[in-house]
Amino acid sequence: MSSDAEKKAEAARTRSAWLLSTPALIVLVFAASGPLLIVLTYSFLTPGQYGNVIWDFDLNGWVSILYTRDIFDGTLKLADAHLSIFWRSVKLSLLTTAITFAVGFPTAWFIATRPPAQRAFWLFLITIPFWTNLLIRTVAINEVIRNEGLLNTSLIWLGVISEPIRIIYTDTAVLIGMAYVYLPLMVLPLYAAIDRFDMRLLEAGYDLYASRWRVLRRVILPIVKPGIVAGSILVFVPSLGAYVTPRVLGGGKNMMIGNFIELQFGQGRNWPLGAALSMTLLVVVMVALLVYVRAANKEGNPHG
Amino acid sequence: MTTMPIAVEARNAVKAFGQGAVAVKALDDVSVQIRQGEFFTLLGPSGCGKTTLLRLIAGFETPTSGQILLGGEDITHLPPNKRPVNTVFQSYALFPHLTVAQNIGFGLEMQNRPRAEIKETVARMLALVQLEPMASRKTSQLSGGQQQRVALARALAPTPKVLLLDEPLSALDLKLRKEMQIELKRLQMETGITFVFVTHDQEEALTMSDRIAVMSAGHIQQTGSPRDIYTRPANRFVASFIGETNFLTGKSDGRQVVLHNGAAVDLVTKQGAVSLAIRPEQLRLVATGSAGAMPARVASTVYFGTDTHVHLSLSDGSQIVARQQIPATGAMDLKTGDEVGVILPADALQVLED
Numbered sequence: 243m244s245s246d247a248e249k250k251a252e253a254a255r256t257r258s259a260w261l262l263s264t265p266a267l268i269v270l271v272f273a274a275s276g277p278l279l280i281v282l283t284y285s286f287l288t289p290g291q292y293g294n295v296i297w298d299f300d301l302n303g304w305v306s307i308l309y310t311r312d313i314f315d316g317t318l319k320l321a322d323a324h325l326s327i328f329w330r331s332v333k334l335s336l337l338t339t340a341i342t343f344a345v346g347f348p349t350a351w352f353i354a355t356r357p358p359a360q361r362a363f364w365l366f367l368i369t370i371p372f373w374t375n376l377l378i379r380t381v382a383i384n385e386v387i388r389n390e391g392l393l394n395t396s397l398i399w400l401g402v403i404s405e406p407i408r409i410i411y412t413d414t415a416v417l418i419g420m421a422y423v424y425l426p427l428m429v430l431p432l433y434a435a436i437d438r439f440d441m442r443l444l445e446a447g448y449d450l451y452a453s454r455w456r457v458l459r460r461v462i463l464p465i466v467k468p469g470i471v472a473g474s475i476l477v478f479v480p481s482l483g484a485y486v487t488p489r490v491l492g493g494g495k496n497m498m499i500g501n502f503i504e505l506q507f508g509q510g511r512n513w514p515l516g517a518a519l520s521m522t523l524l525v526v527v528m529v530a531l532l533v534y535v536r537a538a539n540k541e542g543n544p545h546g
Numbered sequence: 547m548t549t550m551p552i553a554v555e556a557r558n559a560v561k562a563f564g565q566g567a568v569a570v571k572a573l574d575d576v577s578v579q580i581r582q583g584e585f586f587t588l589l590g591p592s593g594c595g596k597t598t599l600l601r602l603i604a605g606f607e608t609p610t611s612g613q614i615l616l617g618g619e620d621i622t623h624l625p626p627n628k629r630p631v632n633t634v635f636q637s638y639a640l641f642p643h644l645t646v647a648q649n650i651g652f653g654l655e656m657q658n659r660p661r662a663e664i665k666e667t668v669a670r671m672l673a674l675v676q677l678e679p680m681a682s683r684k685t686s687q688l689s690g691g692q693q694q695r696v697a698l699a700r701a702l703a704p705t706p707k708v709l710l711l712d713e714p715l716s717a718l719d720l721k722l723r724k725e726m727q728i729e730l731k732r733l734q735m736e737t738g739i740t741f742v743f744v745t746h747d748q749e750e751a752l753t754m755s756d757r758i759a760v761m762s763a764g765h766i767q768q769t770g771s772p773r774d775i776y777t778r779p780a781n782r783f784v785a786s787f788i789g790e791t792n793f794l795t796g797k798s799d800g801r802q803v804v805l806h807n808g809a810a811v812d813l814v815t816k817q818g819a820v821s822l823a824i825r826p827e828q829l830r831l832v833a834t835g836s837a838g839a840m841p842a843r844v845a846s847t848v849y850f851g852t853d854t855h856v857h858l859s860l861s862d863g864s865q866i867v868a869r870q871q872i873p874a875t876g877a878m879d880l881k882t883g884d885e886v887g888v889i890l891p892a893d894a895l896q897v898l899e900d
Contacts, residue, residue, distance in 0.1 A: 446639035448626040450653035
């Protein structure tokens with residue numbers, strides 16, 4: 243065979259390989275990185291009068307994440323309102339992760355210990371909420387917890403309370419809503435990990451003098467840790483950027499980062515600040531993930 | 547031996563799985579006494595109830611009725627973590643997230659023993675099972691035989707009153723299994739701990755045990771030393787399960803048994819129909835027409851290296867097997883179709899109860 247023909251065949255192979263990768267490349271460049279690059283660019287521009295951007299380089303978007311400029315003398319001060327929004331977002335997201343774990347672990351354990359034929363049914367029940375729009379699910383929660391809602395009217399009817407408990411438009415309402423919405427994201431990876439767990443290890447633990455509590459702490463939890471890590475990430479990350487739930491259940495005052503960003507692109511008319519906030523959120527999530535995954539891998543077992 | 551106190555005892559233990567009409571009795575009124583310092587084997591085919599009995603002693607199951615006693619104390623309703631009994635699991639059930647040393651120390655740690663003592667015991671156990679260089683490895687990095695040793699060391703470390711072994715060698719290949727048999731016996735002698743060993747492998751049971759309980763269908767068929775069980779099987783099940791056996795049936799007048807093929811053997815038994823068992827190695831092959839020999843035809847011979855199995859057809863069409871040592875002085879060079887005489891030594895014939 244001549245080396246010329248070989249080269250031609252080689253070139254043809256390379257061409258077709260590139261051609262076949264094109265859809266993936268288009269998605270990666272335009273759908274994934276493209277919008278991010280636009281947002282990044284906008285964060286360095288000057289806000290326009292009508293909620294657009296003016297193509298002048300400006301660092302103010304980034305500065306105003308943490309600082310506000312005094313209206314009179316123009317000095318920079320820490321923006322307390324912003325800080326409290328960040329703090330609320332982190333706090334509510336961590337609490338949501340903790341609550342979904344506390345509720346999700348027994349649920350996942352229950353499902354994983356059913357006879358194999360029944361498990362699909364229970365998993366199916368867990369995924370039912372996914373069929374409905376997030377907004378509708380959140381409004382449904384609103385319907386339950388509002389002052390004249392299901393919860394309060396039942397409690398009053400039962401005589402447990404005389405005045406409705408005000409839950410709606412508080413952090414608690416946001417927490418309840420987020421825990422409900424993100425629970426399946428915790429249950430499913432936990433289920434996958436528990437399903438792989440060798441139940442015979444429980445007997446080994448009991449046999450070696452471990453109480454039920456110590457079997458849980460010393461045998462089960464360390465082994466299903468990859469599932470706990472995955473579930474926590476899947477809940478924490480969207481919680482941090484949650485928009486619909488805090489909007490519907492938290493009212494206007496109990497903003498989280500997601501609502502704050504939306505505000506900048508809407509009424510606030512400060513696209514560079516909104517863009518800078520979005521990038522900050524992205525970086526915070528990435529750093530948190532890296533730290534978490536690394537910490538989890540260090541002492542975790544490699545088998546899952 | 548007989549003077550040793552009883553370590554574990556099952557009294558009329560019944561274990562039924564399922565309810566009502568569909569209930570299956572895995573154990574049906576089993577009573578057994580296991581002596582202190584004994585290597586006791588529960589032997590039987592799968593589903594005979596041997597593992598269920600072991601799990602009753604470990605505490606993983608509670609008997610439907612009956613009692614489990616440990617050192618004379620009723621432990622029937624004590625949870626497994628409160629019983630001074632440890633188990634070597636068939637699957638080893640080693641903790642995948644812990645190192646070899648942490649696995650071995652787990653039981654001691656759960657007993658809240660002092661740190662120094664745990665360290666000392668773990669080191670001693672690692673030496674006992676010859677795994678010192680593996681101390682800080684994860685268990686998944688070990689071979690099957692090494693995992694087996696870790697499982698043993700982990701169960702022995704808290705010095706249990708009784709060590710339960712649930713078919714621990716079944717996952718190992720033949721060579722390793724032979725090594726571990728010797729190793730187990732050594733460990734049992736060195737530690738002096740009572741071993742209750744479950745297996746379906748009769749050779750394993752015969753070579754390792756002080757006493758064997760042969761189980762079938764939820765009952766103990768016979769309990770005795772390996773020699774007792776092999777040479778004096780109590781019934782047809784034990785005779786056929788342990789080693790190879792030829793069964794012969796006939797009619798007895800009390801002093802002599804006339805077999806179905808017409809041969810007669812002098813043997814004192816009860817009158818009427820009897821079943822006899824004889825091991826292949828006990829049959830003697832002689833020239834046709836020799837005194838007291840019954841005629842047979844060689845159906846086939848199978849060469850095994852150390853011996854040859856000679857399959858024989860008797861005059862009534864039934865088949866028996868004789869085993870000839872190689873090289874045996876005076877052994878006949880037999881070929882298929884040869885006519886031979888078979889002598890049944892009366893003292894090797896076992897009368898079966900069934």
